[in-house]
Amino acid sequence: DTGVSQDPRHKITKRGQNVTFRCDPISEHNRLYWYRQTLGQGPEFLTYFQNEAQLEKSRLLSDRFSAERPKGSFSTLEIQRTEQGDSAMYLCASTYQTGLAGNTIYFGEGSWLTVV
C-alpha cells in the first residue's frame, strides 16, 4: 500500500512563471486536501475535493491558484504568475471520508516551491 505521493519534490522558478504540482492520493481515498506550509508555521488549509468535486477553497487560495481532480484520483495544483510570497511547501493529503467523522488524514512528503 503506497502512501500519498507528490511530484516534484522541489521546484525553483522565476517570479512570474507558472508551476504545477501533482498529487497521487492513497488509492480508494475519496477525499483529497491541499495545504501550504511556510517556515516555522503549521500547515494551512487551501482546498479539498470530495471525489472530483472541489467543495471548498480557503481565502488563502488567490485567483492565481487553481486545483483540479479530474477523475477523482490524482490532483494538480497550479500557481500562475508566481510571486515570491508563494514560496512554501505544498502538502497534499488524503482520507477515506464517510459521513462527518474526522477520519485520519494521511499526508505526502510535500512539494517545496522556491520563487526567485
Next chain:
Amino acid sequence: AQKVTQAQTEISVVEKEDVTLDCVYETRDTTYYLFWYKQPPSGELVFLIRRNSFDEQNEISGRYSWNFQKSTSSFNFTITASQVVDSAVYFCALSERNQAGTALIFGKGTTLSVSS
C-alpha cells in the same frame, strides 16, 4: 482566534529524558477530533494519533502517551525516554465535524531536539 495553541516553540532534551509537548485547543463543536503529527526533516507529516471528543481515555503506545482533558481543552503528548530519532517538529491539530471537509487546523508546532 487561534484554535490550536502549542505554546512551546522549541524544546531541547538529552536522550533518555521524558518530555511533554503541550497542546491547547478551542472549539464550540461538541464533536471534534484531535490529532498529533510528527514532521521529520524530510517534510512528510507522519500520523501519530487521533482522538475523538467523546473518548477521554489516555493512550499509551510504546514510549508515547497522550493525555486528553476536555476540562482544560488540552491534548498533551509525552515521550518517555526520548531518543535522538524523536527529533522533529510535532504538530497538534483539530478537526471539527461542522467544518467543511473536516480539514485539519494545525498549531504552529513544537520543535523537539534530542541530543545524545
